[in-house]
Amino acid sequence: MSTENNVDTGKPDEKPAAIPRLHLSSSPHVRSSLSVKMIMLVVIIAMVPSLVTSIVFFGINAALVTAVCIVAAVGAEYGANLLLKRGQTIGDLSAIVTGMLVAFNLPPSIPLWIAAIGSVFAIVVAKMVFGGLGCNFINPALAGRAFLMASYPAQMTSFSTPNFGSISGLTDAASSSAVDAISSATPLTAIQNAFADGSYVASDFATALKNLFYGSVGGCVGETSALALLIGGVFLIAIKAVDIRIPAAFILTTFALFWLTNGTGTYFTVDSIITPTFHILAGGLFLGAFFMATDPVTSPITPRGRLIFGVGCGALTFVIRKYGGYPEGVSYAILLMNLVAPLIERYTRPKIYGEVKKHG
């Protein structure tokens, strides 16, 4: 080989300064800057549009409930870590996400002490006793909501009239009476009642779709504005913080099943898509599909598993809303699917590069 350009090696007796300590560990020796904390921060940012619309429609109550839930969640995690003698973990911001999600699942008129109890339950019982972040088997925020539904059913189903709208969403603000200032007649109750007494006429519900889309209807703090949730959800999908499979499968399954049973007897008319559209916009479906079913800890990691998980959430939501005694089905659908997520994952191992079918 070539012999030009010999290097000046310097004086051989000039050793470099003593090295304090060389680290030894497995490769890789460099890492990306992505962290769990950043992921949590991104989710928090994605929830901000919903929080803002909620404050617009429900006033200061929405902000207060959210603030109380966040403080209670972070405080509960701090306290639990102290009691369990673990390192402090509130810096990972996951407690803020859980606190916000608990708040988003509560009526704006909920007494603040009940909101705090829900948040503490979510963090301590559903998350910390199982080992903290990454170890919980059900969505903590939904566990908190389920606990409050069982413990304070009246307060959990009393909704206040939104600014610029009515609780049921069927009428615009101008015609809403003062009677339904506090009531349990949410849009989902309205459509369920219409189906129950056979008075369902698709066109009656067409006017509600716009209100459901913008969020000027009665409901929980963070669930009413489909538009705000969609903005946050699309943002999370666009930056790849969320896999589109779960929300897409969830929403499309619910839509398809309600379309098949849409009550008009037809399938290819404008009226036939009013019921399914109503159902995907109403209640907590978008909140659940974009922000809670997508909780990575409690959903399968495998691509096919995520599809199955999303379809399961959508199907259970349909069954509960359509045949259950309770108008809302999203939270229980997700909780049930959380329980089978590990099983789904087990049977959906992805096909790897170069995998060949094994014979025999």
Add this chain to the structure above:
Amino acid sequence: MFKKFTFRGGVHPNYCKSQTEQMKTEVFPAPPIVVIPLSQHIGAPARAIVGKGDRVLVGMAIGEASGHVSAAIHSSVSGTVRAVKPFAHPSGHLTEAVEIENDGTDETVEFEPIGASWREAAQGELVRKIAASGIVGLGGASFPTHVKLSPPTNKPIDTLIINGAECEPYLTDDHRIMVERTEDVINGALMLKKILGAAEAYIGIEDNKQDAINAVYDRVVTSKFDGLKLTVLKSKYPQGGEKQIIDAITKRKVPTGGLPMDIGCVVQNVGTALAVFEAIMHGIPLYQRVVTVVGDGVRSPKNLLVRIGTPARTLLEACNADLTDAKKVIMGGPMMGLALPDLDAPVIKSTSGILVLNQTTEPVRKYPCINCGICMDACPIRLVPSRLAKFVEKNNIEDAISWNLMDCMECGSCAYVCPAKINLVQFYKLGKIRVREKRAAEKKAG
């Protein structure tokens, strides 16, 4: 200008190549003492054929292959053997090595080239020359080249790929070889193509090495180098992985547990192609290689042509490395290289770089796994990295096997992106040891 080829998965680390990619390779003088390990390749270590007090010359065989999958070892200096005993190896183990005191005369053995008549030479003769020259894959895996060039007759090779991806950050040795020794690399590739009887030969280069692409392009458009095709690859790690570069260029997939030869492919690194050229054209065995010395505190980063057996410390000193804040000194690239426990570890055939890092990975995980699946998207093999790590952590070896732990090539893409900063690759290395232990125990039990 070119269609760009790539594979699915992978990551985009900061390439950090600007410091040395334009630095011409300098010849580094032979050091006063070299330590040449007998194990520098996959397979059985070579058997020493010299002893204490023997006089050796540059290029003289000092170790012979001890089986089919093994490789010969040659002296990189002329001088006297001081000892044949265990020395520090880059892997962190102590392994048998030959220590030679350089007499400074650089007296070489008489090289026996095949020369320009290689086009007429028999394939077997060329393979024997390559084996006798101790050539192994210089891209990092160090698989003996003559073994790759002797596929069983029922596995015909139709495609040769020369790997010029150099996807590891910091390293620029392959890049410089392609720019400075373009024609020799191409000739080496044509020699390999002839040996394999391959119908097609490609050289794949990542698009962040435009001058290398231009240099190769200028040659392959002329009829003088007919038979080699240039493919431009997207810059993405691990583009230079054997399975990835085959997938990118031919769209073929190596079956799990199989070898590239099962789908008619052989991949050779550009450095290997150059070594093959040197061995066949000039009769020079593999006793030196290009090493990139770079990193934090390395004030004069360089690409150096280094004698095998030169201690890492000597190269760092020559490049004015200030190691006061050094956390790791790595032999190889930052994604798959070995963290050196001892700076006296010598340059071996697979040493593509010596890299100093002042900031490196956390010794312990920072957050728990949140099952986000980002590791899965990064895995070029489409494994589920976080699951595998959990199986190994819980010593659940059956599940680790059925989720294809043994297909992991430890490229580190998963650990690179992991937002929880889990040392995933360490779990796979541990898991593979457990799997081998389990299989050995089962074999023993009958």
